[in-house]
Structure formats: C-alpha cells, structure tokens
Amino acid sequence: MQQQLTNLSDKELISRARKQNDREAEGVLMERYSHLLVAVTLPYLHKDSSLDPNIVFPTLTQRLSASLKTQTIYKASEWILHIQKGYLGKPEKNTPFYPSREVRDLLHIENLVDKASNNVIDRNELVVRLAQSMDRLQPEEKTLITHFYIDNKSFAELSAITGQTRDKIRAQLKSAKGKLAKLFMNQGYVK
Amino acid sequence: MLSNKQHNEKILKIFSAIRCVNKDQLPRYMDGRLTEVEKHLLEQHLVDCDLCYGALQALEKEGEQEQYQDLTSKLQRYVKDSIQPISHVQKVAQYTKKEKTKEHLLFYFWVFAFIGLGIGSVYVLRGHIRNQPPPVRYVAAVNPASDSNAAENNGPAPATNAAVVAPVNNAHASTPNPVNLPNDPVASAATAKTPASVDSAAIKKALALKAAQKKATADSLAKVKRAQLLQKQQDSIRREAEKAKEKEAEKPKEKDKSDEQPKQAPKQETAAVKEKENNPEPAKKEAAQPTAVDSDEYLYKAAMVFQQQGNYNEAIDRYRRLESVSSGKYKEMARYQLAVCYRNKGQTGKARRMFKEVIRMDGSMKNAAQQALDGL
Numbered sequence: 001m002q003q004q005l006t007n008l009s010d011k012e013l014i015s016r017a018r019k020q021n022d023r024e025a026e027g028v029l030m031e032r033y034s035h036l037l038v039a040v041t042l043p044y045l046h047k048d049s050s051l052d053p054n055i056v057f058p059t060l061t062q063r064l065s066a067s068l069k070t071q072t073i074y075k076a077s078e079w080i081l082h083i084q085k086g087y088l089g090k091p092e093k094n095t096p097f098y099p100s101r102e103v104r105d106l107l108h109i110e111n112l113v114d115k116a117s118n119n120v121i122d123r124n125e126l127v128v129r130l131a132q133s134m135d136r137l138q139p140e141e142k143t144l145i146t147h148f149y150i151d152n153k154s155f156a157e158l159s160a161i162t163g164q165t166r167d168k169i170r171a172q173l174k175s176a177k178g179k180l181a182k183l184f185m186n187q188g189y190v191k
Numbered sequence: 192m193l194s195n196k197q198h199n200e201k202i203l204k205i206f207s208a209i210r211c212v213n214k215d216q217l218p219r220y221m222d223g224r225l226t227e228v229e230k231h232l233l234e235q236h237l238v239d240c241d242l243c244y245g246a247l248q249a250l251e252k253e254g255e256q257e258q259y260q261d262l263t264s265k266l267q268r269y270v271k272d273s274i275q276p277i278s279h280v281q282k283v284a285q286y287t288k289k290e291k292t293k294e295h296l297l298f299y300f301w302v303f304a305f306i307g308l309g310i311g312s313v314y315v316l317r318g319h320i321r322n323q324p325p326p327v328r329y330v331a332a333v334n335p336a337s338d339s340n341a342a343e344n345n346g347p348a349p350a351t352n353a354a355v356v357a358p359v360n361n362a363h364a365s366t367p368n369p370v371n372l373p374n375d376p377v378a379s380a381a382t383a384k385t386p387a388s389v390d391s392a393a394i395k396k397a398l399a400l401k402a403a404q405k406k407a408t409a410d411s412l413a414k415v416k417r418a419q420l421l422q423k424q425q426d427s428i429r430r431e432a433e434k435a436k437e438k439e440a441e442k443p444k445e446k447d448k449s450d451e452q453p454k455q456a457p458k459q460e461t462a463a464v465k466e467k468e469n470n471p472e473p474a475k476k477e478a479a480q481p482t483a484v485d486s487d488e489y490l491y492k493a494a495m496v497f498q499q500q501g502n503y504n505e506a507i508d509r510y511r512r513l514e515s516v517s518s519g520k521y522k523e524m525a526r527y528q529l530a531v532c533y534r535n536k537g538q539t540g541k542a543r544r545m546f547k548e549v550i551r552m553d554g555s556m557k558n559a560a561q562q563a564l565d566g567l
C-alpha cells in the first residue's frame with residue numbers, strides 16, 4: 001500500500017486524504033516533503049536557539065495536517081512554504097493559504113502541455129500559441145528563456161555569459177516565465 | 192523544416208511539470224554529482240519552486256548536511272509513527288464495522304425470510320383447509336341402517352317403509368305397524384337434530400314435516416272413529432242444510448261461509464265425505480294422489496339422509512328427481528334443499544340460482560330462501 005501511494009501524484013494524495021480521510025496518503029505526502037521542510041527550517045533553528053526541532057517539526061506537521069483538509073492547494077510546495085513561514089516567520093503574516101494567480105496560470109499551462117503530449121493537433125496548436133507569446137516578450141527575456149530551456153544551458157553557464165549571480169538569473173527566468181504564462185493566458189484578448 | 196519543428200516543440204519544455212527535488216538529489220546537486228540531464232531538469236524546477244530553491248540555498252549557506260540528514264530521518268520517523276499507526280487502526284475499525292454491518296444485514300435477511308416463509312405457509316395451509324372436501328358425517332340415528340337401506344334400495348321394504356309411509360297410506364294401502372309408528376318420527380327427529388352443521392331452516396322444515404307426519408298418523412288412527420262420528424254428524428248437517436236451504440234459499444253464500452268458519456279439519460273431512468258420497472270415482476283419484484305424495488316424501492327423506500351424511504351428489508340427484516317429478520310443497524322444498532346442497536358444495540352460483548327460483552315460487556320457503564340468498 002505504502003509503495004503504491006508513493007507513486008501517486010501530490011494532487012491524488014491530497015484528494016485521498018481529504019475525501020477518504022486516508023491518513024496514510026497524508027503521511028506519504030508529508031514524508032515526500034519532509035527533507036525540504038527540514039532544509040528550509042534549518043536557518044531558523046540556527047538563528048533562534050530556543051527553537052527545539054523536537055517541537056518545531058511535529059507542530060509544523062500538525063499544522064500542515066490541519067490545513068490540508070480545509071485549504072485549496074494547487075502546488076504542495078507553495079502550500080508547505082506558506083505554512084512554514086506562517087509558523088516561523090512573522091505572526092502577522094500568518095494568513096490562510098491561497099494559491100497565487102501566477103501559480104494557477106502556470107499550473108493551467110502545465111496541464112495543457114501534459115494533455116497535448118498525446119495529441120499531435122493539440123500539441124501543434126499549443127506550440128504555435130506559445131511561439132506567438134514568446135515573440136511578444138522582451139528580447140532579453142526571450143533570449144534568456146531560449147538559452148535556458150531550448151539550448152539547455154545551466155545556471156553556471158548563463159551566469160558566465162551574462163556575468164550575473166545565480167539568484168538573479170533565476171529571478172529573471174522566473175519573471176520571464178511568469179510573463180510568458182500571462183501572455184499565453186491573455187492571448188484570446190490580444191489580437 | 193524538421194529542425195525548425197523540433198526547435199518549436201522544445202518550447203513546450205518551458206511548461207513541463209517537474210516534481211520537487213528528492214532527499215538525495217539536493218546534496219548530489221551541491222556536490223555536482225548529477226548528470227547533465229538531471230541537473231538541467233532540477234534547475235528547470237528550481238526556477239519555479241521556491242521551496243526547493245529555499246532548501247538549496249539554506250543547505251549551501253548552513254553547510255550542515257549531517258544535521259539535515261538527521262532531522263529529515265527523525266521527521267520521517269515521526270510521520271511514520273504518528274500517522275500510519277492511526278491509519279492502520281482506522282482501517283481495522285473500518286473493516287470490523289463493515290463486517291458487523293454485513294452480519295447485521297444477514298441477520299435481518301434471515302429474520303425477514305423466516306417471517307415470509309411463516310406467513311406463506313400459514314396462507315397455504317389456510318387455503319388447503321378451505322379447499323378440503325367436507326368430512327363425511329355419520330348420523331347418530333336410532334336406526335340409521337334401516338333408513339340408509341331404504342334410501343339405497345329405493346324400493347318398497349315393508350319393515351322400513353312404515354317410517355316413511357304417509358299417514359293416509361297407512362289406512363289404505365300398507366298394513367299399519369303400530370309398534371314402529373311412534374318410534375319412527377322420534378328416530379327421524381333424532382337424525383334431524385344430530386348434525387349441527389345442517390342448515391337451521393332445513394332443520395326447522397324437517398321438524399315441521401315430522402310434526403305434520405306425526406299429526407297425520409295420529410289423524411289416520413283417529414280417522415276411522417272420526418269417520419263414524421262424521422257420518423253421524425253428516426245426517427244432522429244434511430238435515431240442517433236442507434232446512435237452511437229451504438229457509439235461506441236467498442243467501443246461500445253466507446251460509447257457506449258460516450259453514451267454513453268452524454274447524455278446518457272437520458270441514459275438509461265433511462267435504463271429502465260429501466264427495467265420497469256424491470261420486471265414488473274421485474275417491475279412487477284421491478287414493479292415487481296420496482301415493483304420489485308418499486313417494487315424494489320418501490324421495491325427500493332419502494335425499495335428506497344423504498345430505499346429512501354429507502353425500503351431496505346423491506342428495507342432489509334425488510332432489511333433482513323430486514323437483515322434476517313432484518309439484519307444490521315438495522318441489523319447493525326440494526329446490527331449497529338443492530340450493531343448500533350446492534352452497535355446501537361451494538357451487539355458489541348454482542345455489543344462488545336455486546334460492547332465486549324458490550323465492551320466485553313464492554311459497555312457504557320464500558323467507559328462508561331470501562335469508563340464505565342474503566347470507567351468500
């Protein structure tokens with residue numbers, strides 16, 4: 001059972017945990033992100049010595065478990081980060097989680113691409129539409145995306161070309177991708 | 192063209208969904224131990240995922256991979272210990288609940304099945320009892336053998352005939368049996384009383400018949416005496432009549448009425464005597480008529496015996512013969528008894544038709560027939 005559940009996607013695990021009240025699915029989901037949660041929490045533990053890992057992680061897990069049943073989750077990573085920052089960060093930022101517009105757009109296009117992988121007509125149409133959206137991007141953004149995604153260049157290579165840090169390159173790529181997603185989504189309105 | 196197309200299809204890579212970095216990939220990426228493809232995919236994911244990029248940054252800054260591994264395994268153990276046992280307990284509870292509901296359903300099913308079977312068997316049994324032929328009733332009569340013999344033989348048996356023979360016949364045709372005479376009505380009365388299930392109206396009728404018979408036999412014994420007396424009276428009446436004729440020749444009708452008003456029996460007797468005296472031939476006719484009535488009564492009694500024994504077919508057979516042969520009182524009674532037989536046999540339609548015929552005849556059995564018809 002455990003083996004079968006580990007092969008399921010986040011979405012399926014979440015729906016199992018919610019609809020069938022399947023605690024095992026919830027456990028598999030928690031286990032899947034436990035190392036990332038630990039890695040993200042480590043700086044806080046170092047910063048504040050009063051924080052006990054034996055208390056912090058169980059509490060975090062319980063919070064996640066409680067919010068899993070009530071909150072809308074598009075991407076598990078975004079949701080975990082939100083809960084973790086709400087618990088360890090500033091208390092005023094402790095708001096209920098709701099996925100951002102950008103993430104929803106990205107997820108929507110990812111689903112479209114996933115569906116189109118089996119359908120040549122859909123795939124061609126999607127390619128054409130994406131190319132049109134790409135053409136409307138800024139030339140720098142277009143070049144960056146082309147280098148990274150199509151020419152398969154790594155962060156290190158890109159930073160060597162542009163002379164910028166990895167963080168900056170990642171931020172530029174993220175914003176360019178967000179813009180591309182927005183352009184793609186709004187393509188119907190702009191002719 | 193082909194390369195252009197391939198190039199275009201690479202655009203789709205921008206939006207391909209990639210899973211988060213797993214536990215081993217992070218240190219391997221930091222150490223540069225990933226393959227090119229793996230590295231590229233991970234970097235693609237890092238662009239989108241803040242959690243993974245945050246984890247990578249944190250690990251690079253802190254550099255405490257041992258603590259990271261330790262805490263991760265601890266957290267995973269905690270998750271396993273805290274969540275999975277509960278889920279197991281839940282599953283066991285769910286399973287037992289399912290089994291219990293199954294058992295309950297099975298129990299209810301059997302209960303309902305037995306109830307249904309019980310109701311069905313009761314219904315079938317009742318139907319069977321209802322459709323069973325009526326049990327043969329043996330009449331506890333004083334001398335049933337003689338009666339049944341008389342009925343079966345359907346011929347003149349001198350010893351038994353006395354029971355059935357009409358009183359008038361006793362005087363004329365057969366030799367009267369003074370010992371049997373008082374016994375027979377009692378016996379027949381007893382036979383009429385014993386079966387409880389025989390129709391009350393029929394019993395009443397039979398009793399009335401016996402009483403009439405008794406009376407008639409008594410009359411027949413006294414008849415000789417009466418005849419003598421009547422002959423004496425006759426002379427006086429004749430004289431009186433002649434006188435009256437002379438005196439009241441103008442009002443003969445009134446005189447007749449005044450003659451009729453006294454007792455019926457004497458009047459009938461006088462009329463009979465008159466007729467006898469006037470013309471001797473009608474007397475012979477009268478003698479023949481009682482024999483017909485006699486046979487009717489015999490048939491009727493025989494049929495009654497069959498009916499009381501529960502042998503309805505035989506009884507119906509005799510009643511039918513009686514109905515076709517005789518007329519008047521016996522015809523009506525035969526029809527009535529036919530209807531009773533049909534009703535007892537369960538042939539309601541025929542019984543109803545017979546009762547209606549009895550009512551149409553407008554005789555003495557009309558009320559009884561009407562009641563029986565209403566009761567059907």
